[in-house]
Amino acid sequence: MTNYWPRFTRAGFANSVAPIDYLEWYIPALQEAREHNLSFSGMQFEWNLSELLGNEIYDLAKPYIGDVVDPREIIANREGVDVENVLITHGATQGINISLLAAIAKIRDSVNGEITVAVESPTYAPIPQTALILADRVIRMNKSPPKEALGHWRIDRKEWQKAIEQSQIIMITPISNPCGWDLDLDDRDWIISTAQKNGVIIIADEAYNDAYRHTDSYRSIHSFGENCISINSLTKVYSMGPIRFGWIIADSATIVIARRIFMTFSGVMASPTMKIGVAALENLSLVDDAIKHYREANLPGLRAVLERHGIVWNEPPAGVFGCFKLPYDQDSEHFADHHCKANDLLVVPGSMFSDDLKNWVRVAWSIEPNKFKLALDALDKSLHSAITQKQVNKSN
Ligand SMILES: Cc1ncc(COP(=O)(O)O)c(C=O)c1O
Numbered sequence: 378m379t380n381y382w383p384r385f386t387r388a389g390f391a392n393s394v395a396p397i398d399y400l401e402w403y404i405p406a407l408q409e410a411r412e413h414n415l416s417f418s419g420m421q422f423e424w425n426l427s428e429l430l431g432n433e434i435y436d437l438a439k440p441y442i443g444d445v446v447d448p449r450e451i452i453a454n455r456e457g458v459d460v461e462n463v464l465i466t467h468g469a470t471q472g473i474n475i476s477l478l479a480a481i482a483k484i485r486d487s488v489n490g491e492i493t494v495a496v497e498s499p500t501y502a503p504i505p506q507t508a509l510i511l512a513d514r515v516i517r518m519n520k521s522p523p524k525e526a527l528g529h530w531r532i533d534r535k536e537w538q539k540a541i542e543q544s545q546i547i548m549i550t551p552i553s554n555p556c557g558w559d560l561d562l563d564d565r566d567w568i569i570s571t572a573q574k575n576g577v578i579i580i581a582d583e584a585y586n587d588a589y590r591h592t593d594s595y596r597s598i599h600s601f602g603e604n605c606i607s608i609n610s611l612t613k614v615y616s617m618g619p620i621r622f623g624w625i626i627a628d629s630a631t632i633v634i635a636r637r638i639f640m641t642f643s644g645v646m647a648s649p650t651m652k653i654g655v656a657a658l659e660n661l662s663l664v665d666d667a668i669k670h671y672r673e674a675n676l677p678g679l680r681a682v683l684e685r686h687g688i689v690w691n692e693p694p695a696g697v698f699g700c701f702k703l704p705y706d707q708d709s710e711h712f713a714d715h716h717c718k719a720n721d722l723l724v725v726p727g728s729m730f731s732d733d734l735k736n737w738v739r740v741a742w743s744i745e746p747n748k749f750k751l752a753l754d755a756l757d758k759s760l761h762s763a764i765t766q767k768q769v770n771k772s773n
Contacts, residue, residue, distance in 0.1 A: 381710075382732045383502035385517040387509055394510055397502045399729040406713075406723055413722040413752035415740040418554055418585075418698045420671075422616035422664045429656045441651040448651065451658045452624055456597060461629040464636050465646055465654075467621040469584040470503050472608035473548075475642075476625055477511050479635040480546045480578040480606065488545060495540040496548045499555060499731035504548050504582060516540045519733070520553060522702075526689050529561035532568070541571050546578045551598065552585035555700040555730050555739035557693035559589050569601045578604045587614040587661075588668060588696035599626040606631060611657055614696075615664050621647070622654035668697060675742035675749045682753055686760045698741035700727060700734070705767040709738045716763040722755035 381399045389395075406416070427434055449463040456463075466472045481492055491513035496505040498517045508515045518540045520530045530553055541547060549568065551560045560568075572579050581598035586609060589595050599607035610623030625635055676692065683690040683701060693699050703712055709726035717724050727734025740756065742749060 380732070381726070381729050382734075383498065383500050383505050383730070384509065385496065385498070385505050385515050395506055397506060399502055402710075402729065403725070409718075409723075411718070411721045411723045413720070413748075413755040414744065415742075415749075415752050415756060416723040416725045417741050417743045418725075418739070419613040419618060420616045420664055420668055420697055420743045421745070422667050424616065424657065426653070429660065430653070433652060433656075437649040437652055439648060441646070441648040444652065444655070446655045446659075448622075448655045448658055449624075451655070452626070456599070456626055458599070458626060459629070462599070462626050462632055464625045464632050464639060465651070466608075466610075466623045466625060466639065467643065467646065467650065468612060468618070468623040469582060469608050469610035470623075471621075471643070472610065472623045472625050473503055473507050473580070473582060474511075475635050475638050476580045476606045476608055476627075477507050477546070477548070478638045479625075479627075479631055480580060480604075481511055482634050482638070483578065483604075483631065484545050492546070493544045494546045494548060495537075495544040497550060497553075499553065499727070499734055500550060501554055501582065501584075501730075504550070508546075508548065512546070516544060518547075521733075522556070522691070527691050529558050529564070530556050531561055532564050534564075534567060537568065538571060541568075541575055541577055544577055546580060547572055548580045548582070549598075550582045550584075552583070552589060552696065554585065555698065555725065555727055555734070555737070556691070557585070557696045557699040558691075559592075559594075559693075559695075562594050565596075569598070569605070573602075573604075578606070580606045581608065583607050583609045584613045585696060591665075592695055597626070603628045604631065611654060614668070615657060615661055617653070617657050620650045620653045620657075622650050622657070671697060671742055671744075671746065671749075674746035675744075675753075678750060678753045679740070679742055682757045682760070685757070686764060688760070697743035698739055700737045700739040703736050703738060704764055705771075706736045707763055707767060709734075709736055712738060712759070712763050716759040716766075717755070719762065720755040720758045722752060722759055724756070724759075 449460040494508040495516040606627040611617035725739040727737030
């Protein structure tokens with residue numbers, strides 16, 4: 378049987394590189410083009426490119442250098458930093474690669490022995506698996522559902538302290554995938570101060586942060602000072618994944634190194650990416666409004682369906698996805714591959730993010746409300762058939 382969760386060791390892949398297993402499940406599932414889809418962790422917003430670009434649409438393939446707007450300026454303004462603190466990348470995933478390469482470059486000549494990276498779990502597989510390729514050792518640090526069932530997912534500080542003390546670099550995702558919750562504020566401050574006390578570089582994948590930007594306690598990790606690197610992109614919150622536009626924010630010395638690495642590996646950014654990226658950055662409020670609308674329109678129905686099946690729903694206060702535990706400890710891959718499939722519905726099993734989440738399911742309310750209503754009906758039926766089957770099995 379295939380395991381789909383992210384890897385934290387190179388076991389079985391000596392002299393090689395481990396696969397990104399979850400894509401072996403997710404890509405074929407997407408190719409089935411099921412009628413109902415609650416699997417998107419990213420907002421599904423229909424950008425109108427011809428309206429966004431006007432006649433510039435014909436110049437997409439022409440060089441962007443010399444174009445009037447530098448996207449770094451828009452991002453720097455939004456984040457309260459200078460353009461020297463921003464590097465544009467091809468998506469957050471390339472941001473992960475380049476941040477880690479830059480962090481390693483900064484310490485390589487002063488570390489005696491192995492380079493160790495501590496990475497949060499559950500997670501997006503390219504985070505620990507980039508570290509498996511580039512560093513010598515990866516330590517897993519767990520984030521767990523709250524004991525009281527509702528609220529922020531929490532860390533075990535003793536476990537994290539031990540991991541941080543053994544590492545030179547840590548990698549976190551402040552808005553977690555698949556739970557959709559932001560980092561508890563006390564945990565966040567504790568992680569930063571513990572890392573800083575130990576001289577550890579912090580890399581934060583903030584791909585989902587913009588959905589929390591309007592909340593009171595919002596703060597991006599780069600704002601904590603030197604050696605605090607933030608990664609973001611237009612993929613998830615702003616529905617522009619296919620153009621591969623992302624960025625890194627850090628102190629200017631780190632960005633100088635990151636830029637050299639980017640140029641070494643990628644040369645320059647793709648012109649269509651830069652031109653569409655700038656146009657999107659100038660219109661982000663269109664999507665912010667749509668997210669607000671989707672939350673208001675879609676969440677009441679989701680709450681009602683989950684409640685009807687006796688499922689505890691720990692709803693994140695912002696964003697477009699969350700996760701729940703199936704009743705009777707059911708296996709979520711079986712639920713997605715059989716019960717949901719029978720109702721032409723796609724959801725994401727928690728096992729794509731961690732072996733601890735085999736009974737969890739991620740659902741998103743990132744689609745247009747009429748479509749969401751139909752998908753919710755399919756979820757209702759899938760939960761009903763899964764629970765009935767369990768009850769029948771139990772009584773036999
Ligand atoms: C935490 C996290 N970061 C990054 C990404 C991908 O971002 P991008 O498309 O900008 O590379 C994902 C996608 O699932 C993700 O979950």
